[in-house]
Amino acid sequence: MNGGIAIVGAGYVGVPLAQVFAEAGHDVLLVETNRERVEQLNRGESYIEDVPSEALGRLVREHGLRATTDYDELRDRDAILIALPTPLSPQREPDLSILRAAAGEIAKRLRAGQLVVLQSTTYPGTTRDCVLPILEQSGLQAGEDFHLAFAPERVDPGNRDWTTKNVTKVVGGITPACTEAAAKLYGSAIDTVHPVSSPEAAELSKLLENIFRSVNIALVNELAQLCERMEIDVWEVLAAAATKPFGFMHFEPGPGLGGHCIPVDPFYLTWKAREFGFYTEFIELAGKVNENMPYFCRSLISQALNHGKERSLKGSKVLVLGVAYKADIGDVRESPALKLIGLLRNAGSEVSYHDPYVPELPEHGLSSVALDPAAYDCVAIVTAHSSIDYDRLVDEAALVVDLRNATGRNGSGNAKVWKL
Numbered sequence: 330m331n332g333g334i335a336i337v338g339a340g341y342v343g344v345p346l347a348q349v350f351a352e353a354g355h356d357v358l359l360v361e362t363n364r365e366r367v368e369q370l371n372r373g374e375s376y377i378e379d380v381p382s383e384a385l386g387r388l389v390r391e392h393g394l395r396a397t398t399d400y401d402e403l404r405d406r407d408a409i410l411i412a413l414p415t416p417l418s419p420q421r422e423p424d425l426s427i428l429r430a431a432a433g434e435i436a437k438r439l440r441a442g443q444l445v446v447l448q449s450t451t452y453p454g455t456t457r458d459c460v461l462p463i464l465e466q467s468g469l470q471a472g473e474d475f476h477l478a479f480a481p482e483r484v485d486p487g488n489r490d491w492t493t494k495n496v497t498k499v500v501g502g503i504t505p506a507c508t509e510a511a512a513k514l515y516g517s518a519i520d521t522v523h524p525v526s527s528p529e530a531a532e533l534s535k536l537l538e539n540i541f542r543s544v545n546i547a548l549v550n551e552l553a554q555l556c557e558r559m560e561i562d563v564w565e566v567l568a569a570a571a572t573k574p575f576g577f578m579h580f581e582p583g584p585g586l587g588g589h590c591i592p593v594d595p596f597y598l599t600w601k602a603r604e605f606g607f608y609t610e611f612i613e614l615a616g617k618v619n620e621n622m623p624y625f626c627r628s629l630i631s632q633a634l635n636h637g638k639e640r641s642l643k644g645s646k647v648l649v650l651g652v653a654y655k656a657d658i659g660d661v662r663e664s665p666a667l668k669l670i671g672l673l674r675n676a677g678s679e680v681s682y683h684d685p686y687v688p689e690l691p692e693h694g695l696s697s698v699a700l701d702p703a704a705y706d707c708v709a710i711v712t713a714h715s716s717i718d719y720d721r722l723v724d725e726a727a728l729v730v731d732l733r734n735a736t737g738r739n740g741s742g743n744a745k746v747w748k749l
């Protein structure tokens with residue numbers, strides 16, 4: 330490919346993808362509407378934890394990686410990979426407005442011979458029924474004049490073992506030639522490519538992966554609630570079950586689902602299924618159980634204060650430890666910690682938070698405070714960042730509610746530690 334690759338959307342997906350292609354020797358251009366992000370990228374400053382500024386800076390200086398707000402630059406590119414947000418509307422229906430608008434901009438610049446690949450998570454049929462007709466407004470025909478495929482993104486931010494480069498890439502094109510063109514491109518940078526027969530199969534495979542997680546997390550969340558009534562340590566049960574070398578997979582309970590994917594994507598399929606008179610009951614049930622977890626965790630904090638300090642939630646000082654949606658990253662999108670902070674405040678608690686990765690929560694009017702466990706009636710461990718010394722925390726705090734089993738053995742049987 331001489332003209333290089335454009336990646337539309339420089340976020341959690343786009344930036345690591347740009348790194349992988351640039352490191353494989355491709356000329357990579359990021360097309361991004363956020364001007365501040367474009368300037369940062371062009372200075373070699375990364376705002377995505379998985380891509381260190383050092384690596385990005387080297388790619389900018391030595392390999393020509395750059396970013397732009399100008400869609401016109403797409404004309405020169407051989408391949409256009411789309412990594413744009415696909416959120417839910419307030420009514421929890423797929424909101425493809427960003428994708429549609431961007432596809433319209435791409436259509437105005439599309440030229441024969443280009444490959445377009447959608448990577449955003451979405452319902453089966455999006456590539457064929459939504460993106461294709463918009464791109465064909467260019468007068469060019471998919472499968473004839475340009476190639477079009479879907480290749481789901483599987484990046485797991487913060488995961489150092491499994492990265493954009495070594496996680497298998499699934500690709501499904503509108504025609505066999507489209508699949509082949511996309512597989513060839515990804516194969517030039519990513520270790521393994523798994524072609525499927527259609528974009529719909531690729532789209533649904535991604536949703537299945539996320540639904541699988543959501544359902545299994547709901548199962549252990551339900552078990553955690555039962556264990557609390559039965560006074561059985563759910564973590565001990567899970568660790569024991571996980572010693573089985575086959576037929577069991579380890580999932581952990583917690584304060585609820587977070588991030589851009591697991592709480593959102595399953596409902597893309599629920600919505601699409603309705604068109605076929607089909608009700609995705611596992612998805613709905615898992616959503617119900619998982620969405621209840623912040624409420625259950627608030628009642629756990631309330632009980633801990635009651636029994637541990639003879640205090641009520643109202644008027645108690647609670648430190649929420651960790652507000653990112655998962656450990657060792659700074660992403661707070663859909664984080665259950667935000668919901669829990671709101672619930673605790675509604676109950677009259679005075680809430681502060683500490684998170685080494687999240688300096689501010691502007692929508693809550695809060696900034697991360699210094700970690701001084703002794704200054705609070707209760708410390709609730711909501712996200713278990715690995716940089717925290719949990720043994721010290723247990724020593725210093727008056728009361729700990731551990732929603733992640735971060736205190737491990739030290740927390741079990743300790744009268745001042747309440748575990749989920």
Ligand SMILES: NC(=O)c1ccc[n+]([C@@H]2O[C@H](COP(=O)([O-])OP(=O)(O)OC[C@H]3O[C@@H](n4cnc5c(N)ncnc54)[C@H](O)[C@@H]3O)[C@@H](O)[C@H]2O)c1
Binds near residue numbers: 427
């Ligand atoms: N974050 C993840 O871990 C992850 C994992 C797998 C799949 N996905 C999916 O990948 C897609 C992208 O997710 P993300 O997390 O990278 O999103 P993100 O919000 O981190 O990044 C999207 C970027 O696109 C930019 N943007 C918005 N509108 C634009 C436009 N019209 N033109 C150009 N740029 C525009 C935004 O400014 C932002 O920088 C979503 O469908 C998501 O579900 C995300």
